[in-house]
Amino acid sequence: MDTTQKINRTEEEWKSMLTPQQYHVLREKGTDAPFTGKLTYNKDKGTYYCAACGNELFTSDMKFDSSCGWPSFDKEIAGGKIKTARDLSHGMVRTEIMCAKCGSHLGHLFDDGPTSTGLRYCVNSTSLEFKKEQK
Template identity: 60%
Template sequence: MSNIIKTEEEWKKVLSKEQYHVLREKGTEKPFTGEYWNNFEKGVYKCAACGEVLFESDTKFDAGCGWPSFYKAIDKSKIIERDDFSYGMHRIEVLCKNCGGHLGHVFDDGPQPTGLRYCINSVSIKFEKK
């Protein structure tokens, strides 16, 4: 369950149109267009909707998919993973536990040590440089 509860009208006031589409309507930005797909500076990635710290730059890698990819979340208790059967396929959706915002999906084709690839929309996160 999410800790932050807002109406859709409240979310529309605090998120850009693109952020709202991804975070609240489970949209996806086009690959290789997001702000962070090719960012490898040191820092942390926070939820764009609520500011929860979700990923560290040390776990980011180039998956060649066009979206920021991480092999682990900073703390699994800060995210929700759930089955997504949209578009006639089975994927695992990743949401921010604090606000319920849609972040992207996680796949089992990532590097070691986890073998996971958290494929996250740039618009759903904010980078804070260390």
């Protein structure tokens, strides 16, 4: 069940709110270069949010080291936080993942994860903000 309140902004509004890199990845479906993202190697406990709208997406307990070059998660926070679509770009068939609240591009979902879910949410660091757990 989708419990997310939708955000509708014009592309000009997004451009004024996001950095050029964030706009490219989140709104134009760009991709971070592998092994370069600020959150790829993050091991801190906390929560990952959509960088465009602050929608809560993943927790650190869902993150694993996939060695693929991007932050990887084996599931999402429940409640319809992420939506998917078939992506036929670049000569491949993939499942795109987007923030259900604002529609921003997050990355792709693969069925090759090593945990019990069998899933790997491969997410651009640029698409995420991280808030460290307060002790």
